[in-house]
Amino acid sequence: METTVLKESFIEKSNKKLGAKPEDARISLTYLSLAFILLLVGGTLGLIQGLNRAGLFELPAWLNYYQVLTAHGILLVVAFTTLFMTGYFYAGVSHTLGGLTSKARKFAWSALASLLVGTVMIMTTVVMGDASVMYTFYPPMQASPWFYIGLVFLALGIWLAGTGVFLNAASWKKANRGQKLPLFSFFAVGGYLLLILGSLGITAEVLMLIPWAFGWTETVNVMLSRTLFWAFGHTAVNVWYLVAVSAWYVAIPKIIGGKTFSDVLARVVVILSVILNVPGGFHHQIIDPAITQGVKFMHVFMSLSIALPSLLTAFAMFAIFERAGRKKGATGLLGWFKKLPWKDVRFLAPMIAMITFIPAGAGGIAQTNNQLNQTVHNSLWVVGHFHLTVGVTVALTFFGITYWLIPYLSKRVMTARLNKLGLIQTWLWAIGMLFMSGSMHWVGLLGSPRRTSFSTYGDNATALSWDPYLMFLGIGGTLLFIGVVLMVYIAFHLMFRAPKGHTEFPVAEEEKDAAPTPKWTERWGLWIVLAIAVISMGYVIPIVDMIVNAPPGSPGFRTW
Amino acid sequence: MIKNKHNAVAIIVVLLFGVALFYVGTDGFQAYTAESARTAKLIDEKPSFPEVTLEDSQERMYPFSEFEGKYVMLTFIYTSCTDVCLQLEVNLAEVYDQIPEKYIGEDIVFLSVSFDPTRDTPEVLDKYRSYFESDGETWRMARIPDQQELDSLLDDFGVIVIPDGEGNFVHNSAFYLADREGKLIDVMDYTKIDEAAQKVTSILDAEAGE
Amino acid sequence: MKQAIYGLVLYVFLMLPPVANLAESVMTIHMHMQMPLFVIAGMLMTPYLKQRFPTFFAKWNRNGVPGIILFMIIIMYWMLPRTMDEALTIYAIEIFKFISLPFLAGVPLRDSWIKLGKMGKNIIFVTLSLLCGFMGILYIFSPEQLCNNYLIVEQITLGWAFLFLALSIIIYFIQQFFVDKTEYE
């Protein structure tokens, strides 16, 4: 134990003195700058849609609403998040494990190349109008084959990035026998593992679609493709959420001057997320044909079990806040609430993200149940839901990370002025999302569908009654766009213009009397096997049924 | 040493228990599926054909005792079936062809019983009959209009019929042979046509030889 | 003690008629969820039983071999297509399932597992994966319906589930050779 402490403090000291290793910082900064550029592009597209949907803006003839929507979805839900996650995890792995290994660096760069090739391929097909198929690309709508090949490169990029982190963690374990992997790196390993498990589904789907898109096979199994997609689609979103959670457990306690609540609990949350997540995708198919009610009910159970780690997290977070507040002299039941550093954007942004997750998570649980799902399925409610989860909980946490991660990497410091700008950005974001997501939820309940450009359905009275709400959607979207511009400005300012100096990578320490973390938490072999078992529990029954009882397949259609 | 003895005894007890369990559970290592257990039990118990009223493809109504004094080769089917029943009837037709003509109608009658009385009306049965070149006389197709009578027959003969909710049924299939008194004497694998035909012929031959 | 209560709650919950009916309505869930959950319920109750009857386990299951054999016998018995069918149609067999899986499989498994040596565990892993693999192939490729109460497609599904189970066991079995066990103890 003695040597452990010594070693840790040595790493910490040298880190403090030197900051991020330049080679490692370059990797993360490249990822992050690309992420923010994509955020700007995706955000602009979002504004266009919001205004159109509110009936305020008619798209020029050369630009199609659905093309814009496809690009917006892929850029923000898949590309921005993957790039940010990789930049952030590699920075943290480098920091907590004392630098990346040269092998991991190579993997990081080749992952970047693959991700970029993939994104460029996909975006080219979308811009050319050959792939207005949404980021869900349900067959038999058939995009250009290069769209699907682009997806393969995205998946490949994810695997490469993950492998780099795994190898780095393994070599650290070898060099530090008997020590537990630092919590941050534990999150990174878990996050990539889950993302890889989830991407198996989409890879299988895309390998089925490529020969079909090239015309080598005539038809495709529609239900099977859709099911495989959601194995990835839902998992991916949960991975982004897990990335956000990692910052809540690792960085926030440090920022508010507290300690880790429980190292074990955090690790259990990661493990549960990895094991339980993949079959969750099925609740996107509750009103599909060809899946029996029994199977759907089983998946209600599987989907609800995903809420468990989130509930654990909710508890841990409030416990951290309360303890930190009391340490600062807070009294009474809620006195700690005032002691939190509300004026510190590094805290405010993720805090709003967390608070948002309470209604967002509750909405998610509601949607998972059959009847409630039937009410809101494919309505704007769903769009409102994931703008709360991904748009606030994940994005705002990412922004909160940016305020310390970029200056740490660029060896600069955040000024009070930037902090203020950040606070404005955060509130703008929160209020914009309140408008947009709130009106989406409400009008969704009334029946307004998602993924539709502005339409009154021939001046139908019901459809016309939705318009006032859609106006709020437009207002919210505009505020959010200002938020995006501000955020991108802040990010690049922190990268190139802020004053030089040292910024700390906040990693919370454990309480002195904390119980040692049991070693079983690192039995990754066991977790992988359990995850496979859970995945087969969820998927074997419906997929065998979909293959054995499949109708004749569908040829491709180009309907845009 | 004494402790190890307990352990060894336990192993022996457990193994004996296992043998006993499997012996009982599989009827003496005979029947590993419920279907094989069922046929073995039927052949063993020889249940009588219960009193039911049949309605055949020519809209004739009669009790099963109509066939008294003749062997009856039975199958259970429903005409909307797209897989097993077709195969079952095709195979039955082959058995029919292999039986010496002198016995047909005189000593043995073929009967296909539908367990889907709502859809298998006499007209439907008549159409279905023609697919297999059954003459409707020495090989009849019939439904049992009374659901209760039908259930009791299926139950007695251990025919399991599960509706799958989409108008199809899952069911077990076999050739059933009832003797001149209407007692079930054999259940045969419907995939082994020659074997079934030989068996029936030899029974008839033996009786004719007497 | 707390574990035993959780185990008991799980046990009772699984036996509630609507729960049991639902679980048994799908072949794969019947074999791969309900039955393992019964075993787990038994495993959870084991510490309490060992505390109540310490000498019994020490005396009759000293090296873990009798227990693990009992476990294997019960598991293999419930893998027979026939027992699955009869559990649905014959009441006594259903009761036997409720009793045998937790108490004759779950309890001895947990008691024996810690007593078994490395070799013993490896034998069990190999046997189980072979058994599951064999069952998988049998159910997928069997031309005839093995269970009267389930559709053929369910039978094929169960076969794939068995193959995945076998795969999981094999992955687990192999990975433990690459992992330094002492790291986790």
Next chain:
Amino acid sequence: MKMHRSEEIWLIISVTVLVLSMVVTGYQTFALGMGPPSNTETIDPQKVDETAPFDEPGVYKVGDNEYEVVMTLQIFSFTPGDIEIPAGAEVTFTMTSKDVVHGFQIAGTNVNAMVMPGHIQKITQTFDEPGEYLILCNEYCGAGHQAMATTITVK
């Protein structure tokens, strides 16, 4: 893992809520027959027009104030459209798609189902309130997706 007392209480409460929501969903699905549309019949998606009942889409009276609407969905329309039925009618929609994936939603009701090529979907609704209801496609199906709508008038 040692848990704090309050954490354990929190977990027990949350798990209870989750289990309760399961029980309610299960009860509604299996006891009240309010399960989601999950029909498992299939059809050759390239031969919809030749396959009964979709060779003759339309509104059929099948019983006392019971109707069946046999409907095909294709880009970007519903066949038949502008349906009329009497108030209090129980209507079963039997649907399939002739091309891509469509959604079938009647705004202001719980009627919401995915309609896919190769699969026949069914959903039943009793229309007690007279009025005009908006039927729309709620799954993106192409350039004219926003125009894919029709009405059902309850008299």
